[in-house]
Amino acid sequence: MIYLQVLANGVVLGGLYAAIAVGFSLVWGVLNVINMLHGSFIVLGAYVAFFAYGLFGLHPFLAAPIAGAILFAIGFSLQSTVINRVIRAPVLMTLTLTFGLDLLLNNAMLQAFKADYRKVVLDPPLGSMFIGPIVLPLDRVAVMALALLLTYGLYRLLRDSKMGRAIISVRMDREAAALMGVDVMRMQAITFGIGAFMAGAAGSLLSIIYPISPLNSITFLGKAFVVCVIGGLGSVGGAIVGGIALGLIESFAALWFGPEYTVPLSFALLVAFLAVRPTGLLGRRGYE
Amino acid sequence: MTALLKLDGVSRSFKGLRAIDNVSLTVNAGEIVGLIGPNGAGKTTLVNVVTGMSPATAGRVHLDGRDITRVAPNRIAQLGVARTFQIVQPFPRMTVGENIAAGALFSGGARSLADARARARELAQQVGIGDLTDQPAEMLTLARRKRLELAKSLAMRPKLLFLDEVNAGLNPAEIDEALKMISKVAQSGVTIIVIEHLMKVVLSISTRLVVLHHGQLIADGLPQEVVRDPRVAEAYLGKRYVEASRGPSS
Amino acid sequence: MRTAIILVIGAALFAALLLLGSNYAIRFATIFAMYATLALSWNFIGGLAGYPSFATAAFFGLGSYASAILQSSGIPMLMAWPIGGLFTAVFAAVIGLAILHLKGHYFAIASLALVEFLRELVNINDQLTGGGMGLNLPVAHAGVTQQALFFLAAMLAVTIVTLLAAVVVSRRKIGFALRCIQQNEDAAIMLGVNARWYKAAAFTLSALFPGVAGGIYASWVHYIDPSDVFDILLSVKPLVMVLLGGLGTLFGPVIGAAVFLVLEEAVWRSFLTVHAAVLGLLIVALVLFLPNGLMAIGRRRRRASQA
Numbered sequence: 143m144i145y146l147q148v149l150a151n152g153v154v155l156g157g158l159y160a161a162i163a164v165g166f167s168l169v170w171g172v173l174n175v176i177n178m179l180h181g182s183f184i185v186l187g188a189y190v191a192f193f194a195y196g197l198f199g200l201h202p203f204l205a206a207p208i209a210g211a212i213l214f215a216i217g218f219s220l221q222s223t224v225i226n227r228v229i230r231a232p233v234l235m236t237l238t239l240t241f242g243l244d245l246l247l248n249n250a251m252l253q254a255f256k257a258d259y260r261k262v263v264l265d266p267p268l269g270s271m272f273i274g275p276i277v278l279p280l281d282r283v284a285v286m287a288l289a290l291l292l293t294y295g296l297y298r299l300l301r302d303s304k305m306g307r308a309i310i311s312v313r314m315d316r317e318a319a320a321l322m323g324v325d326v327m328r329m330q331a332i333t334f335g336i337g338a339f340m341a342g343a344a345g346s347l348l349s350i351i352y353p354i355s356p357l358n359s360i361t362f363l364g365k366a367f368v369v370c371v372i373g374g375l376g377s378v379g380g381a382i383v384g385g386i387a388l389g390l391i392e393s394f395a396a397l398w399f400g401p402e403y404t405v406p407l408s409f410a411l412l413v414a415f416l417a418v419r420p421t422g423l424l425g426r427r428g429y430e
Numbered sequence: 431m432t433a434l435l436k437l438d439g440v441s442r443s444f445k446g447l448r449a450i451d452n453v454s455l456t457v458n459a460g461e462i463v464g465l466i467g468p469n470g471a472g473k474t475t476l477v478n479v480v481t482g483m484s485p486a487t488a489g490r491v492h493l494d495g496r497d498i499t500r501v502a503p504n505r506i507a508q509l510g511v512a513r514t515f516q517i518v519q520p521f522p523r524m525t526v527g528e529n530i531a532a533g534a535l536f537s538g539g540a541r542s543l544a545d546a547r548a549r550a551r552e553l554a555q556q557v558g559i560g561d562l563t564d565q566p567a568e569m570l571t572l573a574r575r576k577r578l579e580l581a582k583s584l585a586m587r588p589k590l591l592f593l594d595e596v597n598a599g600l601n602p603a604e605i606d607e608a609l610k611m612i613s614k615v616a617q618s619g620v621t622i623i624v625i626e627h628l629m630k631v632v633l634s635i636s637t638r639l640v641v642l643h644h645g646q647l648i649a650d651g652l653p654q655e656v657v658r659d660p661r662v663a664e665a666y667l668g669k670r671y672v673e674a675s676r677g678p679s680s
Numbered sequence: 681m682r683t684a685i686i687l688v689i690g691a692a693l694f695a696a697l698l699l700l701g702s703n704y705a706i707r708f709a710t711i712f713a714m715y716a717t718l719a720l721s722w723n724f725i726g727g728l729a730g731y732p733s734f735a736t737a738a739f740f741g742l743g744s745y746a747s748a749i750l751q752s753s754g755i756p757m758l759m760a761w762p763i764g765g766l767f768t769a770v771f772a773a774v775i776g777l778a779i780l781h782l783k784g785h786y787f788a789i790a791s792l793a794l795v796e797f798l799r800e801l802v803n804i805n806d807q808l809t810g811g812g813m814g815l816n817l818p819v820a821h822a823g824v825t826q827q828a829l830f831f832l833a834a835m836l837a838v839t840i841v842t843l844l845a846a847v848v849v850s851r852r853k854i855g856f857a858l859r860c861i862q863q864n865e866d867a868a869i870m871l872g873v874n875a876r877w878y879k880a881a882a883f884t885l886s887a888l889f890p891g892v893a894g895g896i897y898a899s900w901v902h903y904i905d906p907s908d909v910f911d912i913l914l915s916v917k918p919l920v921m922v923l924l925g926g927l928g929t930l931f932g933p934v935i936g937a938a939v940f941l942v943l944e945e946a947v948w949r950s951f952l953t954v955h956a957a958v959l960g961l962l963i964v965a966l967v968l969f970l971p972n973g974l975m976a977i978g979r980r981r982r983r984a985s986q987a
Contacts, residue, residue, distance in 0.1 A: 507872035
């Protein structure tokens with residue numbers, strides 16, 4: 143019976159992880175840029191929700207699109223001013239650059255908000271739901287559902303909208319896309335912005351579950367990495383598969399080995415996947 | 431006498447697509463074999479299979495009697511197989527001299543860096559880029575880059591040399607120069623397999639012609655005979671054309 | 681040669697600094713020696729071979745803990761250091777088998793994950809490593825200045841050995857092979873370069889010296905804990921130093937380390953709280969405006985004047 147509970151926990155956790163990772167996967171898959179700022183973007187989105195709730199009583203679920211929009215603006219500007227300049231440079235340069243930018247952002251957040259852990263405590267709390275013998279905390283389920291909705295929205299955007307098609311074309315062949323009249327620079331900035339949007343919105347949703355602090359950004363980044371490598375880059379499906387896989391593995395690992403083993407295990411898994419199947423379970427796609 | 435290169439029922443598949451299909455071929459030392467066929471026939475894939483870059487998924491490859499089917503590409507290079515690339519691939523930020531020295535050092539048996547550099551200068555002279563040895567390779571024109579590729583391969587002291595479309599992008603005068611150089615190389619004892627789609631070029635230097643079509647070997651013999659083979663005409667020009675040019679059945 | 685002049689000036693400054701005798705100067709010099717070693721070591725895999733490794737912290741931490749644990753089992757310090765270094769080198773060789781076939785981003789992440797993985801592993805195995813509570817090392821019975829000088833000498837010795845290794849590598853076949861691999865790995869293989877072997881050698885070299893340095897560091901500070909020695913900045917700073925000094929050059933890592941540390945000291949004194957932000961700014965500026973490092977500035981000017 144406990145297995146069912148652990149399974150359920152794993153799936154819910156997996157949904158959260160997928161939400162954390164999907165923006166990261168987009169940027170990496172389409173722009174070939176590893177955005178070391180991703181974790182900090184999530185934390186920033188959480189702060190937006192925290193202050194929106196504290197100052198205006200705005201529910202984090204409603205704050206999510208606002209947080210997303212703010213992060214979109216930040217991401218778009220960063221990409222167009224700074225990151226675009228090194229987008230064709232070797233991996234070393236882009237990684238180091240985004241690392242440096244993250245140091246800046248993270249430190250700025252530490253200065254502004256201090257390192258204390260905050261949390262959005264909903265009043266009244268959401269409680270739990272019961273499906274047979276399984277207990278599911280409603281806040282997690284709600285966040286997971288909304289996160290998946292958000293992810294689905296991204297999927298439809300990429301697939302059906304003109305902008306989405308333009309983004310995919312840039313991934314497939316930059317020069318050809320430019321020849322077709324796509325404003326490549328702009329699309330790259332938009333893509334990065336969308337990645338930031340997803341991070342901000344996810345952060346806002348997660349603010350009711352995880353404690354908020356700049357110290358947490360590395361944790362989120364780490365999860366995003368593992369999800370992308372396990373699930374496969376460049377597809378929404380990959381983020382979901384990777385997220386759920388990681389969620390399940392962590393849940394069962396916590397049961398069998400103890401919760402302190404979940405982090406090293408996920409990194410060991412990362413290295414193992416990279417060694418054996420770097421393209422992940424679903425393989426690397428051009429973000430279709 | 432053992433053949434220099436022997437392919438036995440070699441196939442190479444990519445996710446279900448058979449790029450090379452059951453090819454058996456023997457090349458003896460001293461030959462100049464022209465490897466021809468329409469685009470996509472599998473010529474470059476064949477080179478990749480022999481050099482180990484893209485190992486065979488079926489069949490065996492023998493070099494001088496030795497099974498090299500599963501041998502690592504750098505080892506095959508050291509055993510005496512060299513190739514030029516269609517899209518020239520130098521070490522861009524190293525000088526011309528260093529590029530050639532690399533071949534001498536890692537496959538050509540040079541005893542030291544200094545020895546390799548000396549040999550590189552000689553070879554650069556031989557192929558006609560002797561005054562460019564200190565230039566970074568990325569600054570070379572296309573024709574000169576092709577010479578560099580050749581020099582690099584020769585530095586490896588190969589027994590077998592694959593020349594993959596060495597004439598692409600060259601003007602007729604440059605092509606003539608290239609052909610003269612290829613002859614000289616053959617005379618020095620290197621067995622050559624030339625991949626080429628310019629018929630006149632291939633016919634002028636090959637001692638033998640091999641034709642690939644859809645990954646399969648469809649003709650193998652003396653140049654004059656192969657060009658008259660109807661299957662070859664069909665491969666290049668299509669069935670209908672061949673039948674049409676034959677006229678109403680007699 | 682420009683490099684020679686810079687080095688002579690640097691060595692003179694260094695000697696002057698030591699003659700001042702102050703413990704502060706000695707401490708600064710020791711840190712410089714340590715980072716110079718890390719930067720030179722990273723250059724083997726990151727600069728020469730062109731594989732963006734973030735594993736330096738993993739090797740440093742592993743060396744620290746290996747040497748500390750050996751010492752707590754009674755092995756004398758001067759033996760524990762090289763054994764710790766060797767252990768780290770072997771670890772790198774083995775891990776290399778698993779990750780050196782990866783390219784670009786994937787390799788970078790794998791190396792990054794190594795740091796995180798080892799840190800958590802050390803945290804968990806607290807029976808052996810003291811876990812989050814850290815590990816104490818025996819304090820020698822000698823005067824403060826004497827100890828300081830001793831550890832400076834030890835660190836410096838490792839730096840010199842690393843530099844010698846770098847010189848040897850750059851002059852011989854292995855250096856040439858690594859440069860070929862970095863510029864076009866496939867073409868290199870087709871020319872007969874055994875890329876797997878050479879990359880493994882570079883990776884191992886990039887681990888050996890940090891492993892020893894980590895051991896010396898542990899003895900020097902007498903106390904280590906996982907987040908201290910498995911700090912990602914120990915991977916990033918040497919990298920930045922090499923970028924600053926000039927990727928793949930021989931003395932670039934040393935010069936970059938010196939310039940970086942002087943800058944850092946200056947910043948630290950004035951901007952204590954925003955220290956990390958300033959480091960971030962430095963990194964961003966470096967990547968955007970000086971991707972070829974300081975050594976390239978003169979070169980560009982010279983070429984322009986020749987035009």
